[in-house]
Amino acid sequence: xxxxxxxxxxxxxxxxxxxxxxxxxxxxxxxxxxxxxxxxxxxxxxxxxxxxxxxxxxxxxxxxxxxxxxxxxxxxxxxxxxxxxxxxxxxxxxxxxxxxxxxxxxxxxxxxxxxxxxxxxxxxxxxxxxxxxxxxxxxxxxxxxxxxxxxxxxxxxxxxxxxxxxxxxxxxxxxxxxxxxxxxxxxxxxxxxxxxxxxxxxxxxxxxxxxxxxxxxxxxxxxxxx
Numbered sequence: 001x002x003x004x005x006x007x008x009x010x011x012x013x014x015x016x017x018x019x020x021x022x023x024x025x026x027x028x029x030x031x032x033x034x035x036x037x038x039x040x041x042x043x044x045x046x047x048x049x050x051x052x053x054x055x056x057x058x059x060x061x062x063x064x065x066x067x068x069x070x071x072x073x074x075x076x077x078x079x080x081x082x083x084x085x086x087x088x089x090x091x092x093x094x095x096x097x098x099x100x101x102x103x104x105x106x107x108x109x110x111x112x113x114x115x116x117x118x119x120x121x122x123x124x125x126x127x128x129x130x131x132x133x134x135x136x137x138x139x140x141x142x143x144x145x146x147x148x149x150x151x152x153x154x155x156x157x158x159x160x161x162x163x164x165x166x167x168x169x170x171x172x173x174x175x176x177x178x179x180x181x182x183x184x185x186x187x188x189x190x191x192x193x194x195x196x197x198x199x200x201x202x203x204x205x206x207x208x209x210x211x212x213x214x215x216x217x218x219x220x221x222x223x224x225x226x
Contacts, residue, residue, distance in 0.1 A: 142173025
């Protein structure tokens with residue numbers, strides 16, 4: 001089976017002084033759930049940004065779903081991201097004057113295919129059918145994060161990238177969110193999830209550990225890490 005995501009010697013320098021990634025090489029296969037761990041500043045978010053084409057490496061090669069991402073123009077990269085990648089962040093980034101349904105539809109709008117029924121189905125998938133017409137200010141933190149996951153899912157991407165998605169949540173809402181990720185894994189989505197919490201990383205198929213921009217443990221299963 002060919003890797004769905006493949007990085008080879010990816011380096012990212014900022015201002016020629018700060019090295020966020022240092023010759024990172026990594027293969028992720030279709031249907032895998034991979035956790036990315038490491039201290040603050042180790043390069044975790046930079047790694048996700050490379051795969052999502054939100055940033056570009058200084059050197060190295062990067063292929064996702066058979067496409068050389070570095071060969072894409074900015075417009076082609078944005079289209080690729082909309083079609084292939086769903087993004088979930090620690091900060092919710094919801095539009096405050098739009099309802100939950102409208103926030104999900106916004107992702108479709110940028111895909112030129114806004115569909116109210118599909119957006120409603122995505123909200124139902126995360127258990128928010130009855131909250132679809134509420135504004136973000138009328139939703140709990142856990143509900144807002146579920147709206148973000150619905151927004152990431154509405155265009156049916158193969159890859160879900162999540163950056164500390166439970167970092168601002170209490171234990172009850174954390175378990176709800178992780179239950180959603182487990183269902184996504186079971187449905188065949190490929191998950192790459194940044195976390196500092198060993199309870200979260202321990203649920204993955206494999207753990208990638210970063211330190212000072214270097215990948216330390218690219219082939220370690222969650223079970224082996226305890």
